[in-house]
Amino acid sequence: MAANIFEAEPIEGKKKRFLTAAFPYPNSPQHIGHARTYSVTDAYARYLRHLGYNVLFPMAFHVTGTPIIAMAQRIAEGDKSVIDVLMNIYGIPKEKLPELTDPKKLVMYFSQEVEQGMKEMGFSIDWRRKFYTFDPHFNKFIEWQFHKLKEAGLLVKGSHPVAWSLKLNSAMGSHDTKGDVDPEIEEVVAIKFPYKDGFLLATTYRPETLFGLTNMWINPEGKYLKIRDKESGEIYYISKGTLDNFSAQRDVDVLEELDGNAIIEGGQCKNPANGEEVPIFPATFVDVESGTGVVMSVPAHAPFDYVALRDLGKEGLAKKIINVPGYDIPAKDIVEKMHITNQQDPKLEQATKRVYKDENMKGKMLVWKEGMPVKEAKEAVKEWLINDGKALRYYIIANGPVYSRAGDKIVVKLVKDQWFITYGNKEWKEKAYQCLEGMKTIPPEIKQELKNTVDWLDRKACTRSRGLGTKFPFDEGQMIESLSDSTIYPAFYTISHLIKDFSPEELTVEFFDYVLLGKGEPINDKHAVLRKSFDYWYPVDSRHSGPDLIRNHLTFYIMNHVAIFPREKWPRQIVINGFVLMDGKKMSKSLGNILPLRKAIKEHGADIIRFSVVSGSDLLQDTNFNRPLVEGIKQRLAFFDDMLKKSSGNGDSFADKWIRESVKAKLSTLRDEIERLDLREISKKWFYDFYYELKWYNDVKNGKIELDDVFDKWLIVLEPLLPFFVADKKGENAVFEPLPEADTYDEATIAAMGVVRDLYSDIANLQRMVEQKSGKKPSNIKIIVPAAWKYRLFERLKAEKGNLKAVYTDESLAQHKEEIMRITKALKNKLYSIPSLPTRDLFEKALEESKAVLATLGSVSVISEEECQHEKAKASLPLKPAVVLE
């Protein structure tokens, strides 16, 4: 396909459509799943061109952030699984690998691979506009975005907990960890229990149970530390194994190392909630690697504590402070019910979960604020303790231990001077709701999901300590995080090919203010052209992506647009498509079922891949790619090809008219289907259904194909789905031919042939049944054309929606009352929904013309009900003509 026919520029007075699909992240080659979003967008772009729009469809590469760096590192380290995928699945030669250890070279290599694949797929992209998010021009654009956010007061600085490797001195995402585990950060509360010269520090998920405290637990065999918080000067006792995590959040000096036993023997400590003295007991279940290695004991509400205390013979201490319907003393009840005998019993985990859940759902406080639901008390106690200086806010890795690829245990670091975008801002959200209100989503149900996401969106960290991309303009040591630099980037497409005429230094805030907001004056003519280009193409008319981006990227996309641009530049439409499955399973390297896109194209051809990923299922559903599907498409395509080649001229037999009317019927709903982007429906009607219609037509006409005009229209309709096939038949200019106009069509003609087709399969079925039972196949077929008055009857029934009284006002029918009673009784409630019928005349024509096909079943004769004596004749109906077999 010629490279430049999809280069789009503003055309005065021509309506435009600007489509974008989420840009790819080239940290590996693309597989067939990546092709779906672009295939859908491309089909849409092509339909819009057929509808007369000036269409812009660009693409670029997203290279921001750390995964590309991580990928290069893995290759450098010789990571087996990564190299296996690259070499064995994507067929990358071994010699190439050393080059890919350089992130930038890796980006160039994979992005070229991706680009090549997209070109082979025939996507109608304006390639001049391609860019990378680490390009200096783009960096300037992103800087502008952040200036705008700051001006609007939407950037703030604060501290923020992140997963962190001390060894690598770097933040950890899931791709940085061993086994690709996503480290989950959880906020807990670390309560300060006055002890000797300082505090025993114990973490808990359940601060509200503090009032039921009976003692503390220390692991007698564990190592503990006495430390001093540099900021407050306070002294804490925690386990040695948790120091790394603690010191990543607070500056401390280590003063002394102690054995667990020494702590236990050191005396009592106090409950900060009420000043009560409580003892310290030894317990082996205490994990010195998690939390702070110190545990508070609430035996009435924690099964572990209850069992450990029972082992010491002190279970009588248990103090009930929460009332839960169905329990007396919850921990005691459940331990006894589950027959838990000692601290090592694995059932204790289960018991803890149950108690936790029941208390959280149904529990009410008996002390402190009596009657308060546990759910509220938990938060209230926590805030009270922290605000009163009785506890610390503390973060832990909830799914720990998680290890970095360097092998050290990941901790939670409290990063100071962290910048945030304040998505929690109420007025901002209000604008986002307004944008959603005026926006169309396909499918419609995703709008609610976008709304929900806007609802719970809060502040988001927008900088990171490392990664590719754009430097944060207000702190050059930080990089802008990757979801934050891909929000308003579609705006950059409108100018990306023109902006190269300027040097990055020229791209000041004022420069973009003029181009993107129309503020100020142009510095020169070229500058003015940029403004015009943006103003012509923006806003984005349709944004396409996968369902995984709804809760993050797409919501940020909306938020940033409404924050920065005036209302008329806000997004107009969002389209979501599902993933591609391989033989019903998700593609994954562990299953080894990844089909690289370029390999698939080589094997089956681009049209087949395009068609299989867009036609197979509803837009939002995952679609299944497998061999039978591909074979089915290929086989049908070959049949169409054959028909097209055979066709010559335009016939005017009944069958020709029938196909023509049927195509018109399909056309009548096509524009609506395009509007809904219901490519599945379009494929079904124009490819699968049409296939069977053509086959029947071919049989009826005995191979004489005269459908030039029909095929001409058909090819245009299929062009967006099968561009190569169509270009081959009609030339490349088919891309810009207008979509055939919708027209009225004749339902009766379609129905007439429908009745004959049904009749054919009914007769075949009957013959089979008779043959099975009697061993003889009846080959004399008498088709009885229903009496004229029956057609009249059905017409009236249809018009009157089954109201018989109205039908009887017709005198010509009233005389058949008795028979009508019998017919309608058999039809029962189908009376209310008579489908469109042929006239008797049309039916006879269809029958006459299809005789040759029917004759393949036996010797056929046609006789009208009026002149037939056979008793079966009475049963003949317009939609089910009677048949006599002998």
Next chain:
RNA sequence: GCAGGGGUCGCCAAGCCUGGUCAACGGCGCUGGACUUAAGAUCCAGUCCCGAGUGGGUUCGUGGGUUCAAAUCCCACCCCCUGCACCA
């Protein structure tokens, strides 16, 4: 916990918004046939139950309800899946 999605004839999966043409599209699997030396591929037919006549019966997670009519609308219940961020 909060939010969203879903349970359809062996499997996958349409239909449900807009009730009737729905025994319910399509594909896989299975059965039979054609083709072939044979296998594969392909093509044709069948695939809930009953039936020597285009028909009848019972089905769409479970139980109710609305309606002339419910897979489709309403209510209740049971079960399953996904997301919860600072990461692309």
